[in-house]
Amino acid sequence: MPDPVSHPPTQTPRPRLRASLLAAVCALAAVASWSCNRDSADRAAKKRIFSPEDPPRVVASAKEKLNAGNLGSDAALARRVLRMDAAEITERLGSHRSQAAVKFEWGTRGNQLELTENRTLEAGAGGLSGDFHAVVGNSHDQGMDVIRVHGDVFARGKYGPYRQRLRDRGMAERVREEVSGALRDFDSLFLGRLKLEPYGQTTSDGRSAQRYRVTLGPAVQLASANAAALPTVMEPKGGADAATLNRRRFADKREPQEISGEVWVDEETAVVLHAKLEGRIKVPAEGDQGKEAFVRLTLDSGISDVGRDLSLHAPEQYLPDEDKPPGIADALDRFGIPRAGATDAGTTPSSAATKPPPEPEDESP
Numbered sequence: 001m002p003d004p005v006s007h008p009p010t011q012t013p014r015p016r017l018r019a020s021l022l023a024a025v026c027a028l029a030a031v032a033s034w035s036c037n038r039d040s041a042d043r044a045a046k047k048r049i050f051s052p053e054d055p056p057r058v059v060a061s062a063k064e065k066l067n068a069g070n071l072g073s074d075a076a077l078a079r080r081v082l083r084m085d086a087a088e089i090t091e092r093l094g095s096h097r098s099q100a101a102v103k104f105e106w107g108t109r110g111n112q113l114e115l116t117e118n119r120t121l122e123a124g125a126g127g128l129s130g131d132f133h134a135v136v137g138n139s140h141d142q143g144m145d146v147i148r149v150h151g152d153v154f155a156r157g158k159y160g161p162y163r164q165r166l167r168d169r170g171m172a173e174r175v176r177e178e179v180s181g182a183l184r185d186f187d188s189l190f191l192g193r194l195k196l197e198p199y200g201q202t203t204s205d206g207r208s209a210q211r212y213r214v215t216l217g218p219a220v221q222l223a224s225a226n227a228a229a230l231p232t233v234m235e236p237k238g239g240a241d242a243a244t245l246n247r248r249r250f251a252d253k254r255e256p257q258e259i260s261g262e263v264w265v266d267e268e269t270a271v272v273l274h275a276k277l278e279g280r281i282k283v284p285a286e287g288d289q290g291k292e293a294f295v296r297l298t299l300d301s302g303i304s305d306v307g308r309d310l311s312l313h314a315p316e317q318y319l320p321d322e323d324k325p326p327g328i329a330d331a332l333d334r335f336g337i338p339r340a341g342a343t344d345a346g347t348t349p350s351s352a353a354t355k356p357p358p359e360p361e362d363e364s365p
Contacts, residue, residue, distance in 0.1 A: 058128055062092050066269075068210045068267045068268075068270045069198065069210050072196045072198045075220070079192060082183055082263075083188075084271065085177055085181065085184070086098075086121065086123070086176045086180035087127070087173070087177075089123075089303075090128070092269040093271055093303070094125055094306065095123055095125045095130075096304070097120070097122050098123070098179075099119070099302060099304075100118070100183075100299065100301035101117070101118050101119075101299070102182050102185075102297065102299050103297070106296070108293050109291065109292075114139075116138060117136065117139075118138070119135070119179045119182055120135045121134050121179045122134075122312060129151075131149045131150065132176055132312070134178075135179070136175075137158060141158070143157065144157060145157075146171070147162070149313060153166075153172045155172075162315040162318035162319065163320075164319070164320055164321045165321060167321070183263075183272055186279070190216075190256045190259060190281065191219070191256060192220050193216055193256050193259070194259060194277075195218075196263070197215065198211065198213075199211055199212070204274050204302070205305070207266055207267075208267045209266050209267060211262060212262060213262055214259055214261045216258055216259040216279075249283060250293070253284055253286075254282070254283055254295075255281065256282075257279075257294075259277065260279070261299075263277075271303065272301075272303075273303045274301070274302045276299070276300050277297075278298045279297050281295040
């Protein structure tokens, strides 16, 4: 009989080959998972980038409904209304005119000084980014005037010409807040101790308002007291000067003594339409030879012309913005230091730089 055909026995895959196949499958699965996750992340990123921008915080705050009748029973709401900033007030009211007169009296027995400051803000329509004209002046013949119209800013001192401010860096907004913040400053100086007691309704410039009597309230826990400890203040070698020490003593040791007056709060928007306040702060004497000091403040402020066209416009004459202060440019020209890409620092009419004056010759003895 012929020999049967011999066949080689079937070989099973080696363990190393199986491990390689498993690793390849896992790698493909990982790549597919990474690609899927990447696509999901890309879609989420595109959704964030191209989604409508969230409104500024002040716009969202202005849409919050505040109850003008609850300020007497809700201290947090009272602080919220009394310290409302100019941007939110404009968002709530629209165009308006705000005026405030503040009188400061401070000193010790036999040594007294006083200053009266007037603040006027004309806010146009447009809310946070709208036009405005802010003016500050005081009884020492000092002042400042800032206008913003269609995004262009112009500023001047009390007697100087207007100058355009192309690189504003938020100066206009800071001035607007300062001019509008007389009531906020009053409340801050008295450590948030204005206590409001409702006593009837009234009208101000044709608007219904809740009337509050203001007195001195109990001491309150300020938020700054729970804040993290600040670093130590750097002191000069010879120590701080007397004026700095007095300011620090007032900031740290002041004790509100009395407050009287009233505020009227708009029922529709919860904006303070009128405030007439008077208060006194004491600063205890320091040491046996020190004298007790005091500060007396008087505030009379009001809002009018709500919703009316105030016809704000840019000044007819103004100086252009300057790339470099003339004093610095003149000094560079004087010593022959050219500006980059120019033959002078930008102030001399001629193209040649001004040569420095000759040095005096040494005199021999």
